[in-house]
Amino acid sequence: MVGPDGDGKKSGGSKFAEQIAPSSPLYLHPSESTALSLTPTVFNGENYDLWVDAVRNALDAKNKLSFVEGKVRKPHVKDGEEESLEAVAWRQCNAMVKAWIRNSIDPKLHPSISFSGAVTEIWKELKDRYSVGNAPRVHQLKHELNQCKQNNNQSVVEYYTNLKTIWDE
Incomplete structure (x- = not known):
């Protein structure tokens, strides 16, 4: 945290005078x-x-990847105590990352993730449900690779992109 003057020192007094460092x-x-x-x-x-790679990249650019990875833990607040600045900031960031993820998911899938508390729960649930190996799909991809040929009207770049897309998947 940095003080209001940005000197890296906490200001003596109210926690509301404190700020969260941009880093x-x-x-x-x-x-x-x-x-x-x-x-x-x-x-x-x-x-x-494809989606998880794009979202991870975007969250990393915003310095929020650690939220979905569970590296930034929710600060503990004892019953009857006022939330610390860090606890408020964590709650707000968690809500923001949840909204970003929800916005990048087809609305028909929203009901299955709507009631999760921490964004790490959503992230883990999606990973558990959708990242599992799919033997029929692997077989289908191998067949597509075997059948992949360059069409007469297809450039080398287009053919290579198609081939690499199948291979990467």
């Missing part, structure tokens, strides 16, 4: 919004690997 994962820039879409790739239940 902290608990920091939310004033331009952040719950309406933000992290990536144009929308998760539809079938494109998990």
